[in-house]
Amino acid sequence: MKLPCPITGPKPYHHGDLRRALLEAASRVLEREGPNALSLRAVAREAGVSPAAPYHHFKDKSELMLAISEEGFDQLYKFMLQSSDPDAPPMERVAAIGVAYVEFAKAHPSIYRVMYDCSRDLESLPDKAHKAEDGAFSLLKKAMIDLGVVSSDQEVDLELACIAAWCAAHGLAEMVGFRQFDSLKAKMGGEKAFLAGVLSHLGMFGQARNRG
Amino acid sequence: MKLPCPITGPKPYHHGDLRRALLEAASRVLEREGPNALSLRAVAREAGVSPAAPYHHFKDKSELMLAISEEGFDQLYKFMLQSSDPDAPPMERVAAIGVAYVEFAKAHPSIYRVMYDCSRDLESLPDKAHKAEDGAFSLLKKAMIDLGVVSSDQEVDLELACIAAWCAAHGLAEMVGFRQFDSLKAKMGGEKAFLAGVLSHLGMFGQARNRG
DNA sequence: TGTACATCAGTGAACGCGCGTTCACTGATGTAC
DNA sequence: TGTACATCAGTGAACGCGCGTTCACTGATGTAC
Numbered sequence: 001m002k003l004p005c006p007i008t009g010p011k012p013y014h015h016g017d018l019r020r021a022l023l024e025a026a027s028r029v030l031e032r033e034g035p036n037a038l039s040l041r042a043v044a045r046e047a048g049v050s051p052a053a054p055y056h057h058f059k060d061k062s063e064l065m066l067a068i069s070e071e072g073f074d075q076l077y078k079f080m081l082q083s084s085d086p087d088a089p090p091m092e093r094v095a096a097i098g099v100a101y102v103e104f105a106k107a108h109p110s111i112y113r114v115m116y117d118c119s120r121d122l123e124s125l126p127d128k129a130h131k132a133e134d135g136a137f138s139l140l141k142k143a144m145i146d147l148g149v150v151s152s153d154q155e156v157d158l159e160l161a162c163i164a165a166w167c168a169a170h171g172l173a174e175m176v177g178f179r180q181f182d183s184l185k186a187k188m189g190g191e192k193a194f195l196a197g198v199l200s201h202l203g204m205f206g207q208a209r210n211r212g
Numbered sequence: 213m214k215l216p217c218p219i220t221g222p223k224p225y226h227h228g229d230l231r232r233a234l235l236e237a238a239s240r241v242l243e244r245e246g247p248n249a250l251s252l253r254a255v256a257r258e259a260g261v262s263p264a265a266p267y268h269h270f271k272d273k274s275e276l277m278l279a280i281s282e283e284g285f286d287q288l289y290k291f292m293l294q295s296s297d298p299d300a301p302p303m304e305r306v307a308a309i310g311v312a313y314v315e316f317a318k319a320h321p322s323i324y325r326v327m328y329d330c331s332r333d334l335e336s337l338p339d340k341a342h343k344a345e346d347g348a349f350s351l352l353k354k355a356m357i358d359l360g361v362v363s364s365d366q367e368v369d370l371e372l373a374c375i376a377a378w379c380a381a382h383g384l385a386e387m388v389g390f391r392q393f394d395s396l397k398a399k400m401g402g403e404k405a406f407l408a409g410v411l412s413h414l415g416m417f418g419q420a421r422n423r424g
Numbered sequence: 425t426g427t428a429c430a431t432c433a434g435t436g437a438a439c440g441c442g443c444g445t446t447c448a449c450t451g452a453t454g455t456a457c
Numbered sequence: 458t459g460t461a462c463a464t465c466a467g468t469g470a471a472c473g474c475g476c477g478t479t480c481a482c483t484g485a486t487g488t489a490c
Contacts, residue, residue, distance in 0.1 A: 015467075039443060050468050052446080057466090061444065120390070156409075159396055163387075164413035168376075171383025175375075178332070184371055197368075201376035203415035230433080251476060262435050264479080269433095273477065 019057040021047050026068050030110035038114065040064060062121075069118035072111045076104050077136045084139070090146035097140055098169050098199060105173030112173065140165060168202045231269040233259050238280050242322035250326065252276060274333075281330035284323045288316050289348045296351070302358035309352055310381050310411060317385030324385065352377060380414045 015021060025046035029038055040061045041051045058064040083100035084093045105112040141162050144150060150158045175181075176195065185194040237258035241250055252273045253263045270276040295312035296305045317324040353374050356362060362370045387393075388407065397406040 018466080040445090041443065051444085052469075053467060055445075116386075120386075156396070156399060160406075160409040161413045163393070163396075164380075164384075164410045167383035167387050167410065168380045168414060169383070170387060171379035171381070172376075174328075174332075174386075175379050175382060181375070184368070184375075187368060194372075197372040198376045198379065201373045201415050202380060203413050252478090253476065263477085264436080265434060267478075 015049070018047070018049065018053060022049075022054055022057060022064070023067060023071055026064070027071075027111065030068075030114065031108070035110045035113045035117075038065075038110075065114060066118055068111070069115045072108070072115040073136065075108075075111075076101070076115075077139070079104050080136055080139055084143070090143055090148070093143040094140070094147055094165070095199065097143055098165065099195065101136075101169040102173045102176060102195060106176055109177065116170075137162065137166070164203065172198060172202075230259070230261065230265060234261075234266055234269060234276070235279060235283055238276070239283075239323065242280075242326065243320070247322045247325045247329075250277075250280075250322075277326060278330055280323070281327045284320070284327040285348065287320075287323075288313070288327075289351070291316050292348055292351055296355070302355055302360070305355040306352070306359055306377070307411065309355060310377065311407065313348075313381040314385045314388060314407060318388055321389065328382075349374065349378070376415065384410060384414075 022043055026038065026043045029042050029046050033042075040054055043064065044051045044054050047053075054064060058067065080097050080100045083103075084096040086093070088096070141158065144158060144161055144165070145152045150161045152158060172195075176191075176198075181194065185191050188194050188197060234255055238250065238255045241254050241258050245254075252266055255276065256263045256266050259265075266276060270279065292309050292312045295315075296308040298305070300308070353370065356370060356373055356377070357364045362373045364370060384407075388403075388410075393406065397403050400406050400409060
């Protein structure tokens, strides 16, 4: 691949890895302007490319959205993984996974929204995470099994517990940013305390309650 | 108000109560075509009126959306109220409120989405429900106090408990419709059992767990 | 009770906008000989 | 090693669309006298 002079050179006719560049451009658009501004044209614009160019890499808009969403799930999984020490006690691990989930959504609300929207449209969020041997849902499931509250042979109950945790995390992730909670957060000395406080009331994250 | 002959008469130039009619038209559009199809023009079309007519009743699109959302919260509150017997034990009442919330969202997903979107944009969901003496949040709060797990003088903890319940309900409400859960629902003998099962893992709805 | 007139609540045409997508095209690349 | 050519990955102009909003207008209503 021939690269142009990084300072003065004209951009080459062929891009090199436009697919990658488009996904990164999409991410920038999302962070800067929010999910409503995410259009095929905006992404192409951000990548410095004509509006027709993306069609060589994605069948249509929904395929681009899906790719963004998949990338998001990848990042979320990696973040969860690095946030939960596999040698820590299971209770701590479950809590760490939950907190990581919420923090990710809080840090990247627009990407999270695209992820969620794609999941709803395609009815495949848990499925996708499920299938991947080491996907986010599996990570939670393992921690839940280790937690011992539900045993792995009570399959239905285990599944229910994981779904409950996922729902709670999703709800909290979407609502934690509400301005309405600001004064309570301040009263408690910060968002972290607030988060722990809310989680302490949600069954499967109960150990936070015992701590403080 | 002069009414046209309901069968053959021409529609009158003046509508009578276009504001009301627009809100009902919006509701129909939402149920039929989903939140993405909800535009000022679509609502006017559905109401059988020119695209400029709504501007005599709403400053702009966002004001219409807000009105739809407010109406939704009203309906939600009424539904919660009629679903929870004030003489029932507090535990049952809290559970009934939670189930009603989720059922409402499941029954009217598009309206629920508009409600949520408005809340997020305006940062006023809990606030609105809060201010109204008999709003949905207050209803939950009262039941929580009666439940006795948190006392009304531990204000912060009470608030946290209510927020946790709200988040959990929101998460469940948004995810309960996912196709991915279909097989589990079938295995458990229906959505109601599934819902109760998930709720049983969420702290403040714990009584469902003791029952079955 | 009748009439002049201000006000209200509609109409429908038009505006500019950004969108997703298509199309004929062209410059760059890589492969066969 | 050089050359012909198929293929790939871009361009940019154009399409039709639905949108939010504005505008000059007009029909109906209600009020003052």
